Amino acid sequence: MELDERKLKILQAIIRTYLDTGEPVGSRTISKFSDLKLSSATIRNEMADLEEMGYILQPHTSAGRIPSDKGYRLYVDTMMEAKESEVRNLREELEEKVEKVDDVLKQVAKFLATNTNYATMVSGPKYQSKHVKFIQITSVDEEHLLAVIVLDNNTVRNQMIRVEEIIEPEMLLKLNFILNTTLNGLDVVEMNLALIQQIKEQMETHTQVIDSVLEVIGKTLLENDDPEIYTSGTMNILKYPELADKSKAAEIISAFEEKETFHSWLGLPDRKMSNETHDIQVYIGDENSLASMKDCSMVTATYQIREGVYGKIGIVGPKRMDYDKVVGTLNSLMGQLDDIFKEK
Amino acid sequence: MELDERKLKILQAIIRTYLDTGEPVGSRTISKFSDLKLSSATIRNEMADLEEMGYILQPHTSAGRIPSDKGYRLYVDTMMEAKESEVRNLREELEEKVEKVDDVLKQVAKFLATNTNYATMVSGPKYQSKHVKFIQITSVDEEHLLAVIVLDNNTVRNQMIRVEEIIEPEMLLKLNFILNTTLNGLDVVEMNLALIQQIKEQMETHTQVIDSVLEVIGKTLLENDDPEIYTSGTMNILKYPELADKSKAAEIISAFEEKETFHSWLGLPDRKMSNETHDIQVYIGDENSLASMKDCSMVTATYQIREGVYGKIGIVGPKRMDYDKVVGTLNSLMGQLDDIFKEK
DNA sequence: AATTAGCACTCCATTTAATTGAGTGCTAAC
DNA sequence: GTTAGCACTCAATTAAATGGAGTGCTAATT
Numbered sequence: 001m002e003l004d005e006r007k008l009k010i011l012q013a014i015i016r017t018y019l020d021t022g023e024p025v026g027s028r029t030i031s032k033f034s035d036l037k038l039s040s041a042t043i044r045n046e047m048a049d050l051e052e053m054g055y056i057l058q059p060h061t062s063a064g065r066i067p068s069d070k071g072y073r074l075y076v077d078t079m080m081e082a083k084e085s086e087v088r089n090l091r092e093e094l095e096e097k098v099e100k101v102d103d104v105l106k107q108v109a110k111f112l113a114t115n116t117n118y119a120t121m122v123s124g125p126k127y128q129s130k131h132v133k134f135i136q137i138t139s140v141d142e143e144h145l146l147a148v149i150v151l152d153n154n155t156v157r158n159q160m161i162r163v164e165e166i167i168e169p170e171m172l173l174k175l176n177f178i179l180n181t182t183l184n185g186l187d188v189v190e191m192n193l194a195l196i197q198q199i200k201e202q203m204e205t206h207t208q209v210i211d212s213v214l215e216v217i218g219k220t221l222l223e224n225d226d227p228e229i230y231t232s233g234t235m236n237i238l239k240y241p242e243l244a245d246k247s248k249a250a251e252i253i254s255a256f257e258e259k260e261t262f263h264s265w266l267g268l269p270d271r272k273m274s275n276e277t278h279d280i281q282v283y284i285g286d287e288n289s290l291a292s293m294k295d296c297s298m299v300t301a302t303y304q305i306r307e308g309v310y311g312k313i314g315i316v317g318p319k320r321m322d323y324d325k326v327v328g329t330l331n332s333l334m335g336q337l338d339d340i341f342k343e344k
Numbered sequence: 345m346e347l348d349e350r351k352l353k354i355l356q357a358i359i360r361t362y363l364d365t366g367e368p369v370g371s372r373t374i375s376k377f378s379d380l381k382l383s384s385a386t387i388r389n390e391m392a393d394l395e396e397m398g399y400i401l402q403p404h405t406s407a408g409r410i411p412s413d414k415g416y417r418l419y420v421d422t423m424m425e426a427k428e429s430e431v432r433n434l435r436e437e438l439e440e441k442v443e444k445v446d447d448v449l450k451q452v453a454k455f456l457a458t459n460t461n462y463a464t465m466v467s468g469p470k471y472q473s474k475h476v477k478f479i480q481i482t483s484v485d486e487e488h489l490l491a492v493i494v495l496d497n498n499t500v501r502n503q504m505i506r507v508e509e510i511i512e513p514e515m516l517l518k519l520n521f522i523l524n525t526t527l528n529g530l531d532v533v534e535m536n537l538a539l540i541q542q543i544k545e546q547m548e549t550h551t552q553v554i555d556s557v558l559e560v561i562g563k564t565l566l567e568n569d570d571p572e573i574y575t576s577g578t579m580n581i582l583k584y585p586e587l588a589d590k591s592k593a594a595e596i597i598s599a600f601e602e603k604e605t606f607h608s609w610l611g612l613p614d615r616k617m618s619n620e621t622h623d624i625q626v627y628i629g630d631e632n633s634l635a636s637m638k639d640c641s642m643v644t645a646t647y648q649i650r651e652g653v654y655g656k657i658g659i660v661g662p663k664r665m666d667y668d669k670v671v672g673t674l675n676s677l678m679g680q681l682d683d684i685f686k687e688k
Numbered sequence: 689a690a691t692t693a694g695c696a697c698t699c700c701a702t703t704t705a706a707t708t709g710a711g712t713g714c715t716a717a718c
Numbered sequence: 719g720t721t722a723g724c725a726c727t728c729a730a731t732t733a734a735a736t737g738g739a740g741t742g743c744t745a746a747t748t
Contacts, residue, residue, distance in 0.1 A: 026711050039721050044712065062711050062727045133484065140478045140494050148492050148502065150484050158492065158500045234601055235594045244590060250579045253597070257578050370740050383692050388741070406698045406740050 001049055008079075009036055010046050011055055015067045015075045019320050022241070024064030069285040069319070072297070076282045076323055083328035087115070091340060101125060101305065104340060106230045108313065112333070113233025116326055118317035119252075121262060124227035125311040127153045132186050132221070135179045137161075137172060137213060145209070147216055152185075153309065157220045163209050171206060175213070178202050183217075191218060227311060229259040240318040243295060251292040252316070261290065262314075278302055278334040280327055285319055297321050301330045305341045345393055352423075353380055354390050355399055359411045359419045363664050366585070368408030413629040413663070416641070420626045420667055427672035431459070434680040445469060445649065448684060450574045452657065456677070457577025460670055462661035463596075465606060468571035469655040471497040476530050476565070479523045481505075481516060481557060489553075491560055496529075497653065501564045507553050515550060519557070522546050527561075535562060571655065573603040584662040587639060595636040596660070605634065606658075622646055622678040624671055629663055641665050645674045649685045 013034040017025045027043040030036075047065055050056050055071040058064075067075065102124050109122040134150040145161040167175075182199055183191065196214050203210050234256045238244045243252065255261050279302045286294050293316065300314045313334075315326050357378040361369045371387040374380075391409055394400050399415040402408075411419065434455065446468050453466040478494040489505040511519075526543055527535065540558055547554050578600045582588045587596065599605050623646040630638050637660065644658045657678075659670050 024711090028711075040711090041713095041721050041723090042719085045720090048713080058712090060728065061713095063729075064711065134482075134490075136480075136482055138478075138480055138492075144498065146478075146492070146494060146500065148482075148490070150490060154488065154504055156490065156502045156504065158502060160498055160500065231601065235598045238590055238594050246582055246588060250582050254579045257575065368740090372740075384740095385692050385694095385742095386690085389691090392742080402741090404699065405742095406700075408740065 001053060003053065006036065007046055007050060009034070010043060011050055011067075011071060012075070012079050014047075014050075014056060014065055015071060015079075018066055019322055022320055024059055024066050026064035029064070067320075069287070072284045072319060073287075076284065080323050080327065082331055083324045085325055085328040085332060087329055087332040087336065091336065101341070102228060102230075104337075105311070108333070108337065109230045109232040112313070112315060112329070113236060116315060116317070116322075116329060117233070117236050117239060118315050118321060118326070119231065119234045119236050119256060121229055121231045121256065121259075121314045121316070123229050123262070123311045123313075125305050125309045126227045127151070127155060127309055130155075130187070130221065132183045135176070135183060135217065137176055137179070139167065139169070139172060142166060145213065147213060147220070149217060149220055157223070159216045159220050161209075161212055161216050163212070165206065165209065167206055167209055171203075175203060175210070179217075191221065226260070226263050229262055231256050231259065237316070240320075242320075243318050248295060252296060255290060255292045256316075278330070280330055280334075282323065282327075295319065297323075299323070299326045299330060301334050303334060303337050303341070345397060347397065350380070351390055351394060353378070354387060355394055355411075355415060356419070356423050358391075358394075358400060358409055359415060359423075362410055363666060366662075366664055368403055368410050370408035373408070411664075413631070416628045416663060417631075420628065424667050424671065426675055427668045429669055429672040429676060431673055431676040431680065434677060435684060445685070446572060446574075448681075449655070452677070452681065453574045453576040456657070456659060456673070457580060460659060460661070460666075460673060461577070461580050461583060462659050462665060462670070463575065463578045463580050463600060465573055465575045465600065465603075465658045465660070467573050467606070467655045467657075469649050469653045470571045471495075471499060471653055474499075474531070474565065476527045479520070479527060479561065481520055481523070483511065483513075483516060486510060489557065491557060491564070493561060493564055501567070503560045503564050505556055505560050507556070509550065509553065511550055511553055515547075519547060519554070523561075535565065570604070570607050573606055575600050575603065581660070584664075586664075587662050592639060596640060599634060599636045600660075622674070624674055624678075626667065626671070639663065641667075643667070643670045643674060645678050647678060647681050647685070 010030060013030050013036075014025050017029060017033070027040040027047060030043045031038055031040040047056065050071075051058065051065065054068055055074060056065040057068045059066060105122045105124060109120045112118075112120040112122075131152045132149060133152045133154075134148075136148045138146045138148070140146045140160070143162055143164070145163055145167070147159045147161055149157045149159075151157070178199055182195060186195075199214065200207060200210055234253050237249055237252055243249055279300075281300045283289075283293075283298045283300070285297065288294060288296065288298055295318070296316050297319045298314050298316045299321075300312055302310055302312050304310055313330070315321075315330070317326070354374060357374050357380075358369050361373060361377070371384040371391060374387050375382055375384040391400065394415075395402065395409065398412055399418060400409040401412045403410060434452075449466045449468060453464045456462075456464040456466075475496045476493060477496045477498075478492075480492045482490045482492070484490045484504070487506055487508070489507055489511070491503050491505055493501045493503075495501070522543055526539060530539075543558065544551060544554055578597050581593055581596055587593055623644075625644045627633075627642045627644070629641065632638060632640065632642055639662070640660050641663045642658050642660045643665075644656055646654055646656050648654055657674070659665075659674070661670070
């Protein structure tokens, strides 16, 4: 059987209507409210065909039809028209004191949640590479050294080190010099034992202090820097009857609470992302990698702060989410987000 | 009317039974299962009295009685016996790599949630005072200075500063010296304009750089350091029918998502806390400061990391939560937590 | 005077039955 | 190929019937 023009039009009408109402849609509705001038009987015949082809299905005999995942997929791929939704100037929405990237993201999550009425999650930026750019050990007081490590992505880590013996200023200077010349530009994995040995040899005294300093540096670098994940509007899920069922809702919402769950896939862009597109992806039902989201759809977009620094934004709703609006909103918002990050 | 021995016993029996079953309890149940040898008719009379006194109430005629908030309060204040619950050695439960206090707390939240089947929230430690202990400005590369500020509670803040002009090493040394001598020990509020002017005067050149440095320092100090709040087991709320109603649940759980909501009261210990007790408090129904929690009870405890550094742990459940168990568990856990923090 | 058995009454919860109506598939006519 | 027409299906809603837990009150009992 072939999916001709007319069938497509009918399918589209069915999906549009269903997205709108959430109720199974019958032949009569389509016959009346679409521009096709066809009787309900004809529509019925076509519907039977569409069902056979797997694009729609019947919750039960004598009910209207609802789109299947396959139907949604077709819709998203070929029929959707991203609504050029007027996202009110994001920058105006942002509170004054927004300086840190993470604060912006937190607010973006909230903004999207209230605007779309779906649940949102936003991952903080993931810094790809980390090489040591600058290390400095300072003496803060009698018993504390402070190690400050600047990575090449300009993130800063610091760590207090408790020491028993007082270390003289000249020694510190020397240590700093050695550390910087030896470790500069190195990756974490490149900081191997041989290197550490080499450093120790150069410093004759205070081996114990050096030990703990090096240990701290190593740890700090290894420190898992899973990006923060911000969620908002989780409870919006309850607004959609098909998800509000207790066990389902609990599963979905728990996933949102266990943010760690999302680290796996929120981390990286799906593919080589061009600088223009924001790689907006739609996952419908079972296409989600998380089993607990099999009754949801998720739309994700990738933002880029600068070369190699990515993060993701995800919007989760029922499968009958308003894809057009969501994609439109995301599109518009991502553009603005780009601008905001460019300023920084 | 007087609340005599017998009435107390009956009230206790009612509450105990209700905590257990969640169903309104009738006179017959009490007559049968309590050690009082009284007929249901007598119990009924006493119940009528207890209701008149406001300790119990009837959801509707011809239903059993349930405790009122006043009843719960009496129970918690005078009849509860904290179950010496065997909290399996917390330290064993903690994953290996727990070093940071916040990681411990995160796991404590999870631990409590799974063990009690209620929702939990834990606030990170709130550092009371913040005075500058040590400041250092370093040149990281041609266009970046790094300001590191150590506060007297040994927390470290840092901030990159972008500069146009290159600043000579001697200048930096001088700046650091001035900053440290001028600002050391000062509170944020004490960093007023006069002081800033004074610093500027001492440095003749690079006023622009100094400006931005001082600005950054000020901002960094002012930066609201609301403690992190970790939540866990939010979805446990849905396990209790009296809360699982959609609108109620949404309200409560939203409050958990909007963690900021809790900052107000999670910050500080309610009163001068002795070192021994953990200031365990119970808030029943309307006693909660948050309106959205009026159908819940919350049990809070305060932990102390060291002098002046407090945080709170809260357990939220239905009003008929198992107070005995929760308080018992908290008691036991707080002791262990003390030990863990002492090690650090 | 306190306790209890007994009984009529109340009201929610559950079950069962009846009704409605949107929607379908099929057939025969257009 | 399209459509009008009709019998049929089935979830959802409404209505009625039943059951039972629990109460309050009164009169008898201890």
